[in-house]
Structures are given as C-alpha cells and as structure tokens.
Amino acid sequence: MPTRIQHIDTIFQELKKQMVPYGTPIVSKKKQGIPETPFVTLISCILSLRTKDEVTAQASHRLLTKHHTPQDIIKLTDKQIEAYIYPVGFYKTKAKRIKEISQTLLDKYQGNVPDSMEGLLSLKGVGRKTANIVMVYGHKKHGYLPIDTHCHRIPNRLGWIKTKTPEETEQALLKILPSDYWDDFNDLFVRFGQTICVPVSPYCSRCSLQRYCKKVDVKTSR
Numbered sequence: 001m002p003t004r005i006q007h008i009d010t011i012f013q014e015l016k017k018q019m020v021p022y023g024t025p026i027v028s029k030k031k032q033g034i035p036e037t038p039f040v041t042l043i044s045c046i047l048s049l050r051t052k053d054e055v056t057a058q059a060s061h062r063l064l065t066k067h068h069t070p071q072d073i074i075k076l077t078d079k080q081i082e083a084y085i086y087p088v089g090f091y092k093t094k095a096k097r098i099k100e101i102s103q104t105l106l107d108k109y110q111g112n113v114p115d116s117m118e119g120l121l122s123l124k125g126v127g128r129k130t131a132n133i134v135m136v137y138g139h140k141k142h143g144y145l146p147i148d149t150h151c152h153r154i155p156n157r158l159g160w161i162k163t164k165t166p167e168e169t170e171q172a173l174l175k176i177l178p179s180d181y182w183d184d185f186n187d188l189f190v191r192f193g194q195t196i197c198v199p200v201s202p203y204c205s206r207c208s209l210q211r212y213c214k215k216v217d218v219k220t221s222r
Contacts, residue, residue, distance in 0.1 A: 005160055005176055007212050012181055014208040015188045025053060025190045034064045038113035038138030043098055045130045050089040059085040070102035070111050097125045115139045128167060145170050146186040150193025159214030
C-alpha cells in the first residue's frame with residue numbers, strides 16, 4: 001500500500017467538476033422544511049441503508065417534516081412510523097429501531113445525539129459508517145471518514161489500498177489520505193460510485209480519473 005496517493009489534488013478537483021450535475025447524497029443534502037440537526041442526520045442515515053436515495057428522500061420528508069425530535073418520534077406507534085417510511089428497505093425493522101434509538105436518547109442523553117464515536121456506537125443498530133456520517137454531517141466535526149460500499153470499492157479499484165472490509169478501508173485511508181480531503185471524501189465518492197464508477201461494468205469511457213486508475217478487478221467497462 002502506498003504511503004501517499006499520487007495526484008491527489010488533481011483527482012479531487014476533477015471529481016468535484018464531474019460530480020456537479022449529480023446533486024448531493026441524501027444524508028449530506030439539506031432537507032427543505034426539516035431542521036438540520038444531528039438527530040435528523042441520524043434518522044436519515046438509518047433510513048438510507050439498502051435504500052435508493054430518492055426513496056430515502058421521500059421517506060425522510062414524510063417522517064421528519066413533522067416528527068424531527070426524539071420526543072416527537074416516541075409519541076408514534078411502530079405502525080405509524082412504518083406508514084411514514086414505507087417503502088424503504090426493511091421498513092418494519094427500521095421503524096422499530098428508530099423508536100428504540102429515540103427512547104435511548106431520551107433516557108441516556110437528555111434527548112441529544114451523542115457527539116462521540118463511542119456514544120454513537122452504543123446506540124442499537126448504529127455502525128461505524130452511520131456514526132461517522134453523524135459526526136461529519138450532523139455534528140459538523142472534522143477528523144472522520146464515513147465509509148460505505150462506494151467509498152470502500154473505489155479506493156481499492158483505483159489501487160490506493162488493498163482491503164477487504166469498509167472497516168479496513170477506513171483505517172487504511174486515515175493513514176494515506178491527507179486530512180484536507182476527509183470532509184469531501186464521502187460526498188464525492190458516493191456520488192461517483194452511484195453514477196460513473198458503478199460496481200459492475202463502470203463507465204470508464206466517461207470517467208475523468210481514467211489516467212489515474214489501475215482498474216483493479218474491473219472485468220468489463222463501458
């Protein structure tokens with residue numbers, strides 16, 4: 001694994017230009033009519049797991065426009081939450097989890113979302129990706145790298161790292177990716193992975209990073 005990434009400035013500049021037409025991922029996007037709070041970020045992230053952005057956006061709007069605090073959520077039944085968030089993936093499980101987390105926040109944190117990784121990871125159903133997203137986009141804190149499937153796949157495909165899990169990728173990137181790029185990394189690489197550098201047969205002919213990419217494990221491309 002390299003100790004530094006070659007052409008990193010150019011890569012991020014090129015990515016920013018190419019991703020302009022594609023908007024912003026749901027977890028980092030400003031939500032019209034909904035307060036920007038760590039709790040809204042947390043719930044939006046839970047809803048987004050294994051769900052397309054447009055479905056997450058609609059579900060988040062239905063639920064969080066009127067019910068955007070833990071106090072609001074615990075007044076709802078599981079069935080009411082399910083109705084708001086359907087058809088997100090695993091909506092029954094997520095409805096139960098959202099209510100459990102809201103109750104925990106009220107019982108242990110005075111209704112506030114913890115602003116530490118340890119506190120966030122203590123919440124049932126919250127993993128490192130979600131915790132990192134809440135730290136970056138909810139609490140606006142620096143020094144964290146949210147890693148989802150795109151953020152794991154693409155650095156490996158580029159040849160920056162050689163890892164098997166998102167957790168390994170997070171630790172590897174913390175060592176070689178300059179901290180100046182951490183805040184932009186998730187936002188850019190999620191959009192890039194959803195639109196150009198897709199999992200199967202990526203659109204290499206349209207990619208602005210072709211000359212910097214080793215195309216590790218790319219069998220076919222378009």
